[in-house]
Amino acid sequence: MSALSTKDPAGAARPADRRPPARARRRTREQQWPAYVFLTPWMIGAGVLTLGPMAVSLYLSFTDYNLFDPPRWIGLRNYTEMLTEDPRYWRSVGTTLLFVVVAVPLKLALALGAAMLLKNLSRGRAFYRSAFYAPSLLGASMSIALVWKALFNDGGTVADVLGAVGIPTGGWVGNPDLAVYAVVLLTVWQFGAPMVIFLAGLQQIPPDLYEASALDGAGPWRRFRSITVPMLSPVVFFNLVLETIQSFQVFTPAFAISGGDGGPADGTMFYTLYLYERGFTASHMGYAAAMAWLLLLAIGVITVILFRTSRSWVFYADEGGR
């Protein structure tokens, strides 16, 4: 169930591989050229639009480049400026980390809770599953970002309702400390996508596991801890990695809620927004490229950490446990 594994896609355990190696080799030879023909578009894309640009952006990150004049080599200057002299950079790092750390667990917890709720629903499960999923399709749109801005603005529904129950927050959108939470809630609102994945995972847990433990006298909490959590852990892991990577790259809602400038007072200056501002508004393409590479590095490091920790809590039944 590890969707992110890089296991051999044709399946090493397939009967084809149990044949004598000579035949396998012949098959490889026969299928070599057809395979490359099928892969041609992908290989061109991987080279021209992925690997090449990665190399170029790595190079540009060591230059001063404004798109019009030729790039000028400045060594590590972009990186040192970013890390030591640019408070706005650190502000954007802080905002993005705060966002990821708050939004991802909230969204996944809600998704898991909703999935367990729907699993126990006798009727209407398909209806609720679709209805809960709908925000995930609409949430990335400019329209919903604008709705969010209005709902969380001064005089919007959220401030009014909270004010009426004695929590005067004022408009979140205009408040540098609260604006980021409007974006958090917009992300959490889209919990339907991981919920659908959780629900499918829950439905794959063999019911006899629950029946056996019920016979042994295990209560609901015990069953959740000892059966649901370990059996679902690969799916939790998949969702965790996916949502974390996506959350680092959130852009449209931050852009719309701040009016495009990361305001108020850089309160919604997310990493990608600052990258866009440096690169495309201020024409510091080299600086933006350096930012992109540090983002890649950060995502890489966090993914590796997640994979490392996963060994201690992700349970793969098809590997006979750990």
Add this chain to the structure above:
Amino acid sequence: MTIAAKRWLPHTVAAAGLLVLLYPLAWLVATSLKPADEVVTSLDLWPGRFEWSNYTTALEGVSGVSVTRLLGNSMLIAVGAVIGNVVSCSLAAYAFARLRFRMRKAMFAFMIATLMLPHHVVLIPQYIVFNQLGMVDTYWPLVLPKFLATEAFFVFLVVQFMRGLPRELEESARIDGCGPFRTYWEIILPLSRPALITTAIFTFIWTWNDFFTQMIYLFAPENATITLALRSFVDQSSTSAFGPMFAMSVISVLPIVLFFFVFQRYLVQGMATSGLKG
């Protein structure tokens, strides 16, 4: 807890959750029909007076470009992206899932790795390339990459599906003298329809919603998409134009809502399998 309560509690929680969840959408539709003075003052969802002229104002479009044109532009890009992704991802996926060739493991690992690659790392050089090719402010930068299978997510999705098809299909095809090309076209492709439909729907919706790439590459008002127009509409208008702005918002999400109602089975299943198989 009584038996009745135990049965009704989950339904009550689900229904309450649904109300909260759908509130922003109801608010969007309601506001699009409200006259200017009601938008800020009234918390009531139901408009006191229906202001249908919001929609006529919205239909006029932005900067002299009509909404029909804007929707047409969005549609052109989205349909181009759909065709590109379905063709290129199914080709690559077939090779990864069903053929043996040298470097397969390395290439597949690279493809998986690009799943995690933030778009921003390749953004600037891609922009430079398209700029040099004179393609900025055309739809090529938005559509061409899809024909080159750059969206690893969909390659992966289709690979996962094709891996599940029985191996015997190719064995018997080979006995009948079918090479890889005919096997792909006549056997694997038709059987992969569910995965290809999922790819098509997600590509459509994501491209339709896309804002970042469109903002970077498109400038001329007549090239604008509905998303970009919505954005400039906000810049041009004050809160008094809330009604027309949200009328335009409703128009811009309509295709997605329509897609959702028609294809929800594929959407939900596609999402579920992406995280489970393998």
